Amino acid sequence: MKKIISYTALILLGFTFLLPFIIMALGSLKETQFAQLDPLFWIPDDPTLSNFQYLFNDGMFLRWIFNSFVITIIPVFSQMLFAGILGYIFAKKQFPGKEVIFWIFMAVIMVPQQLLIIPKYIMFSDFGWINTYWALIVPELWAIMGVFLVRQFMQGIPVELEEAARIDGANDIKVFFKIIFPLSMPVIATVGTFAFISNWNDLFQPLIYMTQEKMFPVTVGLASLLGKEGNFGIEMAGATLSFIPTFLIFLFFQRYFTEGIQMSGMK
Amino acid sequence: MKREWDRNAIVYIFLIPALIHFLIFQIIPFAYSFVLTFLDWKIIGDSEFVGLKNWIQFFNDDLAWKAIWNTVLFSIYYILPTMALGLILALVINMKVKFTGFFKGIFFLPVVTSFVVIAGIWGWLFRGTDSGLINFLIGFIGIDIQLFLSDSGQALMVLAGLSIFKVAGSTMIYYFAGLQSIPRELYEAARIDGASPVKIFWRITFPLLKPIHFYVLIVTTIGSFQIFDSAYLLTGGGPNYSTTTIVYYLYQQGFAGLNLSYAAVLSYALFFIILIISLIQRKYLGKEDNIY
Numbered sequence: 001m002k003k004i005i006s007y008t009a010l011i012l013l014g015f016t017f018l019l020p021f022i023i024m025a026l027g028s029l030k031e032t033q034f035a036q037l038d039p040l041f042w043i044p045d046d047p048t049l050s051n052f053q054y055l056f057n058d059g060m061f062l063r064w065i066f067n068s069f070v071i072t073i074i075p076v077f078s079q080m081l082f083a084g085i086l087g088y089i090f091a092k093k094q095f096p097g098k099e100v101i102f103w104i105f106m107a108v109i110m111v112p113q114q115l116l117i118i119p120k121y122i123m124f125s126d127f128g129w130i131n132t133y134w135a136l137i138v139p140e141l142w143a144i145m146g147v148f149l150v151r152q153f154m155q156g157i158p159v160e161l162e163e164a165a166r167i168d169g170a171n172d173i174k175v176f177f178k179i180i181f182p183l184s185m186p187v188i189a190t191v192g193t194f195a196f197i198s199n200w201n202d203l204f205q206p207l208i209y210m211t212q213e214k215m216f217p218v219t220v221g222l223a224s225l226l227g228k229e230g231n232f233g234i235e236m237a238g239a240t241l242s243f244i245p246t247f248l249i250f251l252f253f254q255r256y257f258t259e260g261i262q263m264s265g266m267k
Numbered sequence: 268m269k270r271e272w273d274r275n276a277i278v279y280i281f282l283i284p285a286l287i288h289f290l291i292f293q294i295i296p297f298a299y300s301f302v303l304t305f306l307d308w309k310i311i312g313d314s315e316f317v318g319l320k321n322w323i324q325f326f327n328d329d330l331a332w333k334a335i336w337n338t339v340l341f342s343i344y345y346i347l348p349t350m351a352l353g354l355i356l357a358l359v360i361n362m363k364v365k366f367t368g369f370f371k372g373i374f375f376l377p378v379v380t381s382f383v384v385i386a387g388i389w390g391w392l393f394r395g396t397d398s399g400l401i402n403f404l405i406g407f408i409g410i411d412i413q414l415f416l417s418d419s420g421q422a423l424m425v426l427a428g429l430s431i432f433k434v435a436g437s438t439m440i441y442y443f444a445g446l447q448s449i450p451r452e453l454y455e456a457a458r459i460d461g462a463s464p465v466k467i468f469w470r471i472t473f474p475l476l477k478p479i480h481f482y483v484l485i486v487t488t489i490g491s492f493q494i495f496d497s498a499y500l501l502t503g504g505g506p507n508y509s510t511t512t513i514v515y516y517l518y519q520q521g522f523a524g525l526n527l528s529y530a531a532v533l534s535y536a537l538f539f540i541i542l543i544i545s546l547i548q549r550k551y552l553g554k555e556d557n558i559y
Contacts, residue, residue: 006362013359014370017377020388020432023400027391039403085281095275101286108293112493112541114514115534118527119296119303139292142285172277201381203496204514208522222383223500232391239384250379254372257379261440 024243027236028052051237061238063214064221068242070133071206071217072199075140079195080188082142084181087150092162092180105144114204121208135209136217140199146191149263153187154180190260193253200246218242303531310525321532331533333508334516335540337423341512342491344427349487350480352431353438358472360439361446371443375436382433382496389429390416390501416502419509426497426510434490438483445479446472485548489541513537 022042029047055061089095090102120139121130129135157180165175181188203219210216216224222238225231250257304322307315325331356374360367377385392400395414402412416422449472457467495514498504504511504519511519513533521530 003364006359006364009359010362010364010366010370013356014373017373017432020385020392021376021380023392024384024388027388039398039400082285086285089278089282093275093278095278095282101282105289108289108297110542110545111293111297112534112537114493114495114517115300115538116293116296118521118531118534119299120292121522122299122303122308122527123296141288197379201379201383203381203383203499204518207499208518219381219383222387226383226387226390226500235387239387243380243384246379246381247376250372250376254375257375258371258440261437262444 021243024236024239027232028240030233051233052241054234055237055241060213061218061221061241064216064218065241067133067215068200068217068219068245071136071140072196074137075199076192076195078141079143079146080192083146083150083191084184084188085176086142086147087154087184088176088180090147091151091154091157105147109144109148117205117208124209130209131212131215133215136199136202136206140195143191143195146195149191149260150184150187152263153184157183186256186259187263189253190256190263193249193256194260196249197246197257300531300534303528304535306528308528314528317528321529324529325532325536330508330511331516331536334511334513334533335536337508337510338492338494338512341423341427341494342488344424345430345491345494346484346487348427349431349435349438350483352435353483354442354476356435356439357442357446360443371439374439377433378436380433382429383500385429385433386497386500389425389432389497393425393428417506419505419507422502422506422510426494426501429497429501430491430494434487438487441479441483441486442476445476449475481548481551485544488544492537492540492544513540 026042026044028051029044029049030041031046031048031050090098124130124135127134129138161179161183162175165179170178200217201219202217203223206217206220207223210220213221213224218238219242222235222242225235225238305316305318307317307320309315360371360374393415394400394402395412395417396402397406397412399415401415405413413421415425453471453475454467457471462470493514494512495518498510498512498515499518502510504515514537517530517533517537520526520533
C-alpha cells in the first residue's frame with residue numbers, strides 16, 4: 001500500500017516536470033500553421049522535420065549556436081584551470097595578505113551582478129568590446145565560487161601526499177599537476193559543469209553587450225524568435241536545439257551538479 | 268626575506284593576474300557604479316556632476332517604487348511555494364523505492380535549462396485563449412478562460428509559477444541533504460512509540476530541517492529580488508507595469524532609455540535591499556552559519 005502511494009507520487013510529479021519538455025520536443029515536430037488552433041496539437045499526428053530544416057537553412061541560428069559555444073567553452077576550461085591553481089594557493093600556501101585577499105573575494109560574492117552591468121557596459125564601450133566575444137569571455141575567465149569550492153576540497157587532501165612528492169624532488173608545479181590537480185578532478189569537473197550551464201544559459205549579459213544579430217548567443221537569438229510570435233513549431237525546434245547541449249552535459253555530469261549544489265550550500 | 272620572496276614567487280605569479288582581473292571586472296565597476304549615481308552620464312560628451320539629483324528622482328519615482336513593490340509581491344508568490352515544492356520533491360526522492368535517482372534527475376532538469384527555453388513553453392501553456400493548454404485543462408473543472416499573462420492581476424503569478432518550476436529542483440537538493448542527515452534512531456524511536464507518519468513529519472522531520480529552511484529562505488529571497496529573465500521574455504514588464512520588477516526596470520531605464528546614471532541608482536537600491544537581507548541572515552545564523 002505504502003509502495004503504491006510512493007510510486008503514484010513519483011510518477012505524477014515526474015510527469016508534471018517532464019510535460020513542458022515533452023511539449024517542446026513534440027511541438028518542434030509540427031507544422032505551425034495548424035499548431036495554434038488546438039491545445040493538444042503537439043500530440044503526434046503528422047511529424048515533420050521542416051522546422052529544423054528551416055533553422056538550419058536560416059544560417060543565423062547555426063551562427064547563434066556557434067557563438068554560444070565560443071563564449072562557453074573558453075570560460076569552462078579557463079575556470080577549471082584557475083579554480084585549480086587559485087584553489088591550491090588558498091588551500092595549501094601561506095603568504096602575506098592571504099586572509100585579507102580571500103576575505104575580499106568572499107565579500108564580493110554578495111554583490112549582485114546587475115550592479116556591475118552598467119559600469120561594465122560603459123567600460124566595454126570604451127574598450128571597443130561591444131559586439132565582440134571579449135565582453136562575454138574575458139570577465140568570465142575565472143570565478144570566485146569555483147575557487148572557493150576547490151579550496152574546500154583541497155583542504156581535505158592529506159599533506160603527506162605532497163611531502164612525499166617533495167622528498168622525491170618534485171617542485172610546486174609538478175606537485176600541483178601530478179598530484180593535487182588529478183586528485184581534485186571531481187570538484188574541478190563540478191566547476192566546469194556549472195560554468196557551462198551558467199554561460200550557455202546567460203541571457204542578461206549578452207542581451208546588453210551584443211546588439212548585432214550575428215553576435216547573439218542562442219539564448220538572445222531564441223528570445224528574438226519568441227518575440228516574433230506565432231511560429232510555435234520553429235520556436236520549439238529552436239528551444240530543442242539550444243536545450244540539447246545542456247541536456248547532454250547534465251546527463252553525463254549529473255552527479256557533479258547535485259554535489260556542487262550541496263558543497264556550495266553546506267559544509 | 269629574499270628567500271621568502273623566492274618561495275612565494277610562484278604564488279604571486281598566479282595570484283597577481285587574478286587580482287588585476289578582479290580589480291578591473293569587479294572592484295572598479297562596483298566603485299564606478301556608485302560614482303555614476305552622482306553624474307548625468309552622456310553617451311557623447313562629458314558627464315556632468317549633478318549631486319543627489321538621481322537619488323532624489325528615485326525617491327520621487329512612482330514607477331521605481333511600483334517595481335520594488337512588484338518584486339516584493341513576486342517574492343510572496345514565489346518563496347514559500349518554492350520551499351514547499353522543494354521539500355515535497357525531497358521527501359518523494361527520499362522514499363525507499365526504486366528509480367528515485369531517475370526522478371531526481373527529472374526534477375532537477377529545469378534547473379539546468381535556460382529561462383528562454385522554459386519561457387517559450389510557458390508562454391504557450393498560459394496562453395490567454397482557448398488554445399492554451401492550461402485554459403483547456405481548467406475548462407474541465409468548470410473554470411472560465413483566464414487571460415493569464417495579459418491580466419495585470421495574474422501575470423506576476425504566472426511568472427512566479429515559471430520560477431518555482433525552474434528552481435524547485437535545487438531546493439530539493441538542499442532538503443534532500445538535510446533529510447539524509449537526520450539520525451534514523453529518532454524515526455525508529457517515534458515508530459516504537461506508535462507515532463503516525465504525519466506526526467513524525469511535523470514533530471521530527473520539519474523542525475530538524477530548521478537550518479535548511481533558513482538557508483533556502485535566504486537563497487530564494489535573494490534570487491527573487493534579481494528576477495528579470497521571465498519578465499523580459501514573456502510580458503515585457505506589462506500589462507500596466509504589473510510585471511516590472513526592479514531588475515527589469517533597471518534594464519529599461521539603462522538600456523532601452525539610456526539613462527545609465529539613473530539605472531545605476533536602481534542597481535544600488537537593489538544592492539542595499541540584498542545587503543539588508545544578507546545582514547538579517549548573518550544576525551540570525553550567527554558565527555556558526557552553514558553558508559559558504
